[in-house]
Amino acid sequence: MKIALGVCGGIAAYKAAEICRLLQERGLSVQVVMTQAAQEFVRPLTFAALSGNKVITGLFGGEGEPNLDSAVEHIGVAQGIDALLVAPATADMLAKFAHGLANDFLSTLYLATTAPVILAPAMNVNMWQHPATLANLEELRGRGHSIVAPGAGYLACGMVGAGRLAENELIVEAVLATLDARIQSSSFERKHDLEGETVLITAGATREPIDPVRFIGNRSSGKMGFAIAASAKQRGAQVVLIAGVTTVPPPSGVELVRVERTEEMRSAVLKHFQKASIVIKAAAVADYRPKAIAEQKMKRQGTGSVTLELEPTADILGEISRLRTRQIIVGFAAETEHVLENARQKLTAKMLDAIVVNDVSQPGIGFESDENAVTIVTRAGEEQVPRMSKRKVAERVLDAVVELMRSRAGVS
Ligand code: PMT
Numbered sequence: 001m002k003i004a005l006g007v008c009g010g011i012a013a014y015k016a017a018e019i020c021r022l023l024q025e026r027g028l029s030v031q032v033v034m035t036q037a038a039q040e041f042v043r044p045l046t047f048a049a050l051s052g053n054k055v056i057t058g059l060f061g062g063e064g065e066p067n068l069d070s071a072v073e074h075i076g077v078a079q080g081i082d083a084l085l086v087a088p089a090t091a092d093m094l095a096k097f098a099h100g101l102a103n104d105f106l107s108t109l110y111l112a113t114t115a116p117v118i119l120a121p122a123m124n125v126n127m128w129q130h131p132a133t134l135a136n137l138e139e140l141r142g143r144g145h146s147i148v149a150p151g152a153g154y155l156a157c158g159m160v161g162a163g164r165l166a167e168n169e170l171i172v173e174a175v176l177a178t179l180d181a182r183i184q185s186s187s188f189e190r191k192h193d194l195e196g197e198t199v200l201i202t203a204g205a206t207r208e209p210i211d212p213v214r215f216i217g218n219r220s221s222g223k224m225g226f227a228i229a230a231s232a233k234q235r236g237a238q239v240v241l242i243a244g245v246t247t248v249p250p251p252s253g254v255e256l257v258r259v260e261r262t263e264e265m266r267s268a269v270l271k272h273f274q275k276a277s278i279v280i281k282a283a284a285v286a287d288y289r290p291k292a293i294a295e296q297k298m299k300r301q302g303t304g305s306v307t308l309e310l311e312p313t314a315d316i317l318g319e320i321s322r323l324r325t326r327q328i329i330v331g332f333a334a335e336t337e338h339v340l341e342n343a344r345q346k347l348t349a350k351m352l353d354a355i356v357v358n359d360v361s362q363p364g365i366g367f368e369s370d371e372n373a374v375t376i377v378t379r380a381g382e383e384q385v386p387r388m389s390k391r392k393v394a395e396r397v398l399d400a401v402v403e404l405m406r407s408r409a410g411v412s
Contacts, residue, residue: 006086009037011156012122012165029370078112088122098136117145125161195236200276204244208289219367222246225282227394262313321351336361
């Protein structure tokens, strides 16, 4: 799920960096939006490094360097987020929100989004207690926004009283509670259609060592497979998640098996295969590995070239297709050309029930990104899933799996 984190200009702006990190740790994707004043306190680079995403610094781009992909990016961001958190929220920003002013990216985003809003104010005690601020807060509370009230204590201005940004953990908890409520009330995520099923999911990249320090790997982050695992869990399934190397934390509540090499992934998949009723292989698995692994770090051979002899790894998907008893088996395909032809060919050759193909030559989807666009290919037909968050793509993949289960059972 994706959060926009609005950072306003106040001494507490530096705390937003830690909040950003905590949100990431909970598996959320964070899009940071900084006001101009916030940039006087913390550099956008800090948030870019923490979130792994470009930071939005203004309606029309930062100083001399446009940072927007389009003139209506606030609409794109507004539609793509599951919640808007503003921490710290200054008295000025609360006033803008309360009165519907839209003269910077954050206030414009606020008006443009229908996602729930969480506000964590921080300011001087007199500003916090001013009737204008109290009236604005009342108005915002009346709109259903969550207000994480500031704590009391010594303030940066030297005064003592209420106005200090609430503890980071409290703010993150408020975000998670809001997201939980959203998940409960949203129709697609309320499904419990995988109850009684055991879903085996692979995610992330495998690594094949060359020598003690080098390896053959790929850019898979694990985001796609983890999104499927989280959705399957949400829909009532028991989830066995076999994860290679990943860059994001796995979802909670699943049986997690960590592996590195293709052979380890193969053993883990074979071990858990028979208890699974559904298998979804979103991992990016090495097709080749070095024929021999050097015991010592390979030394540079002057200017001469070095040849690495590779041998094929086990085709795990092909192997489990041959072993299947009752399982629905779904593969993924990362293609850069002849996308659909290659996917259809893999569907038949590997005897799959479905294959989910992504064109990884397209920017902004596939490896590492928070979004994907796929085609779900089954024997019955093809369903195009346009660009959306990986969590939403995961839901569409699971919808297709449920459809396959129903048609196998003869239920229309
Ligand atoms: O992890 P992310 O950063 O979120 O990126 C997601 C993704 C791009 C990795 C994912 O969406 C995806 O496309 N995964 C499959 C990538 C891939 O390895 O495709 P392939 O066409 O090489 O393999 C086809 C299928 O065979 C895959 O299901 C793969 O898991 C499986 N395979 C491949 C090789 C092998 N030796 N054994 C296998 O089982």
